[in-house]
Amino acid sequence: MGFRYENNELYVENIKVEEIVNKEKTPLYIYSKSYFKKQFEKFDKAFSRKHCVSFAIKANSNLSVINTFAKLGSGADIVSKGELFRAIKAGVDTSKIVFSGVAKTKDEIEYALKNNIMMINVESMDELYSINEVAKNLGVKARISFRVNPNVDPKTHPYISTGLKKNKFGIPYDEAYDSYIKAKNLKNIDVYGVQFHIGSQLLDSKPIYDASVKIAELMKKLEEEGIEWRAVDVGGGLGIVYDNRKDTPPSVEIYAEQIEKAFEDFPDVLLVFEPGRFMVGNGGILVTEVVYHKTNSNKNFIIVDAGMNDLLRPSLYGAYHEIKPLKIEDKKKIVCDIVGPICETGDFLARDYEIENVENGGYLSVFSAGAYGFTMSSNYNSRVRPAEIMVDNDTYKVIREREELDNLIKGEKI
Numbered sequence: 130m131g132f133r134y135e136n137n138e139l140y141v142e143n144i145k146v147e148e149i150v151n152k153e154k155t156p157l158y159i160y161s162k163s164y165f166k167k168q169f170e171k172f173d174k175a176f177s178r179k180h181c182v183s184f185a186i187k188a189n190s191n192l193s194v195i196n197t198f199a200k201l202g203s204g205a206d207i208v209s210k211g212e213l214f215r216a217i218k219a220g221v222d223t224s225k226i227v228f229s230g231v232a233k234t235k236d237e238i239e240y241a242l243k244n245n246i247m248m249i250n251v252e253s254m255d256e257l258y259s260i261n262e263v264a265k266n267l268g269v270k271a272r273i274s275f276r277v278n279p280n281v282d283p284k285t286h287p288y289i290s291t292g293l294k295k296n297k298f299g300i301p302y303d304e305a306y307d308s309y310i311k312a313k314n315l316k317n318i319d320v321y322g323v324q325f326h327i328g329s330q331l332l333d334s335k336p337i338y339d340a341s342v343k344i345a346e347l348m349k350k351l352e353e354e355g356i357e358w359r360a361v362d363v364g365g366g367l368g369i370v371y372d373n374r375k376d377t378p379p380s381v382e383i384y385a386e387q388i389e390k391a392f393e394d395f396p397d398v399l400l401v402f403e404p405g406r407f408m409v410g411n412g413g414i415l416v417t418e419v420v421y422h423k424t425n426s427n428k429n430f431i432i433v434d435a436g437m438n439d440l441l442r443p444s445l446y447g448a449y450h451e452i453k454p455l456k457i458e459d460k461k462k463i464v465c466d467i468v469g470p471i472c473e474t475g476d477f478l479a480r481d482y483e484i485e486n487v488e489n490g491g492y493l494s495v496f497s498a499g500a501y502g503f504t505m506s507s508n509y510n511s512r513v514r515p516a517e518i519m520v521d522n523d524t525y526k527v528i529r530e531r532e533e534l535d536n537l538i539k540g541e542k543i
């Protein structure tokens with residue numbers, strides 16, 4: 130299930146996308162519930178040993194989306210107090226929540242400890258001491274893992290590569306051993322596990338395997354120091370197909386096999402995963418209306434009503450999204466830039482893109498927009514953010530209303 134063309138018209142599950150768009154207007158995010166469920170089940174089933182899948186809610190943090198996964202048994206990977214608030218509101222079991230992020234404040238740490246989450250993934254010694262202090266004040270022991278930076282090149286876009294020495298994430302591999310020894314001696318810290326996340330949109334399983342092997346070696350050394358491992362958190366990062374001419378991510382089965390192999394000497398340790406993009410990326414589209422056409426010194430532009438404030442990935446990373454008309458009419462193709470209404474040259478959805486020409490008033494679907502789409506949207510240029518729709522077979526629900534002008538000035542004063 131998910132998205133498909135039937136008689137040259139785009140369907141989501143059993144509804145024609147145009148029918149939804151005619152009622153709900155554009156720009157519009159549309160998600161397929163059955164696709165989300167299928168991805169979770171596929172991921173979950175790929176592992177033969179004890180594990181916990183904690184959906185990285187930064188990828189798509191709509192309550193209804195989180196709740197869909199929570200009902201299937203998913204936990205959550207969170208990076209802020211706000212994400213923890215969302216996860217709790219969406220019904221996630223807090224014992225399956227892991228807390229990542231380089232700058233957790235004492236207030237955030239307190240909120241996490243009060244909610245008794247599985248573990249806090251610590252990114253620096255400064256942060257460890259803050260956690261120890263907050264835990265002491267609350268009279269509890271904080272379960273932690275260090276996010277260890279294994280210095281392995283994930284071979285992905287530099288902006289989403291996180292496991293190299295030069296990246297701000299985690300503690301360096303060479304310092305991890307000493308950091309664990311220090312942590313073990315802190316009264317209000319319970320050394321629970323180890324975490325690593327080398328990057329996102331990984332299209333090769335070797336870097337993940339290499340990083341896992343390095344982490345397993347570290348675990349063995351620390352086991353000799355009396356550390357009892359209860360969890361190893363592999364992070365997220367499994368890539369998806371954005372461009373079917375180029376992207377060949379490893380199958381989840383191969384990914385699972387390699388990770389299980391790397392950690393085979395720790396059969397009783399809980400494997401934790403934080404997939405985001407894999408769960409939701411290809412389960413969502415952004416539908417946009419063609420507003421105008423124009424040609425400047427031989428360059429064609431299709432100007433649409435969705436901008437970088439609605440979908441930032443092309444502007445931020447030069448990311449590729451497939452774009453097609455909702456209705457394919459086999460008209461002449463043009464090469465053009467598909468651009469939004471924002472006053473920035475970087476406001477584009479695609480550049481030098483070959484597409485069947487669509488008249489003003491027609492609709493385009495931007496595919497693979499379910500991950501890091503709405504969650505990265507903003508009100509830049511004082512534009513209201515789009516609505517989000519969840520389709521379930523032949524019905525749909527508005528799971529986030531389109532913002533109104535009043536949303537733009539909420540809390541502001543003259």
Ligand SMILES: Cc1ncc(COP(=O)(O)O)c(C=O)c1O
Binds near residue numbers: 206229404500
């Ligand atoms: C710590 C951590 N975990 C999980 C993820 C999710 O990654 P992905 O969506 O590539 O699976 C990210 C993404 O940036 C992350 O930083």
